[in-house]
Amino acid sequence: MSVSIDASRCIQCHRCVAVCICNVFQPGSGVPVVMDERRKNCMHCGHCAAVCPSQAITLDGRSSGDLLPIPASRLDDEARAALFTARRSIRLYKPEPIERTLLEKALRLASYAPTARNAREVHWTILNGREKLLPVLEQAAEALACSTDSRYQKILSRVRQGEDVILRGAPCLIVAHAAPWRWAEADCSAAISYMELALHSFGVGTCWSGMVINAARLKPLSALQLPEGHVMYAGLMAGMPAIDYTRIPYREPAGVTWI
Numbered sequence: 001m002s003v004s005i006d007a008s009r010c011i012q013c014h015r016c017v018a019v020c021i022c023n024v025f026q027p028g029s030g031v032p033v034v035m036d037e038r039r040k041n042c043m044h045c046g047h048c049a050a051v052c053p054s055q056a057i058t059l060d061g062r063s064s065g066d067l068l069p070i071p072a073s074r075l076d077d078e079a080r081a082a083l084f085t086a087r088r089s090i091r092l093y094k095p096e097p098i099e100r101t102l103l104e105k106a107l108r109l110a111s112y113a114p115t116a117r118n119a120r121e122v123h124w125t126i127l128n129g130r131e132k133l134l135p136v137l138e139q140a141a142e143a144l145a146c147s148t149d150s151r152y153q154k155i156l157s158r159v160r161q162g163e164d165v166i167l168r169g170a171p172c173l174i175v176a177h178a179a180p181w182r183w184a185e186a187d188c189s190a191a192i193s194y195m196e197l198a199l200h201s202f203g204v205g206t207c208w209s210g211m212v213i214n215a216a217r218l219k220p221l222s223a224l225q226l227p228e229g230h231v232m233y234a235g236l237m238a239g240m241p242a243i244d245y246t247r248i249p250y251r252e253p254a255g256v257t258w259i
């Protein structure tokens with residue numbers, strides 16, 4: 001890890017010291033000192049450089065002055081509602097694949113999802129084009145047929161009769177996967193939630209593909225072509241919505257205990 005502080009720019013505000021949870025900087029007065037023996041603890045979260053008001057920090061070769069500034073405007077109430085409450089789980093899709101540039105933009109946004117210890121070990125596999133999803137559909141239906149869950153028993157015959165009760169006719173499947181470790185599922189779930197909101201903001205419909213996740217738990221789905229040792233922890237079917245919703249369904253506020 002390489003972090004350096006340009007003493008000629010540093011205003012000695014010590015914000016970098018305050019935000020670093022890895023204690024890479026020596027507490028005290030004056031220009032903060034990077035403790036050599038703590039460098040290995042750095043999780044490369046970039047907070048030190050992002051919080052520096054005088055662009056004095058260079059982390060991993062990137063100067064804080066080159067980082068994007070925080071946008072001045074926050075979401076207004078309408079934009080916030082459009083983002084959070086108008087998102088729906090879409091199960092009726094237009095057949096065309098999703099424009100690749102939209103997927104790339106959404107992936108870029110999803111890379112800002114939090115990850116435990118800033119591990120950033122979420123990987124993506126995107127099958128874009130209905131014909132690429134058909135082998136997944138067949139394998140998932142076969143895997144679910146092995147389940148003891150009675151709800152899954154009839155799925156294989158329904159799929160073979162042409163009823164896509166698993167992927168809902170979606171033209172795209174987005175899989176978040178990782179090598180197993182303590183926080184892999186949490187990291188993939190957070191990333192897919194960012195992805196879902198990002199795609200919604202571009203007008204792309206999505207729906208969590210819990211049935212594919214369950215199927216992959218029962219039997220490896222070779223059609224997903226995941227790297228050796230990786231597990232599918234989260235996934236979305238996606239596509240342009242075939243119909244529009246006009247209203248927001250009512251949601252009871254979640255239970256909360258105030259202490």
Ligand SMILES: Cc1cc2nc3c(=O)[nH]c(=O)nc-3n(C[C@H](O)[C@H](O)[C@H](O)COP(=O)(O)O)c2cc1C
Pocket residue numbers: 087088089090091207208209210211212
């Ligand atoms: C972990 C998880 C798994 C889900 N799996 C499926 C699924 O396999 N098929 C499906 O049609 N919807 C699935 N959903 C979507 C939920 O049914 C949906 O979020 C819920 O009914 C609320 O609707 P809304 O998302 O439009 O608010 C899943 C959602 C989550 C969070």
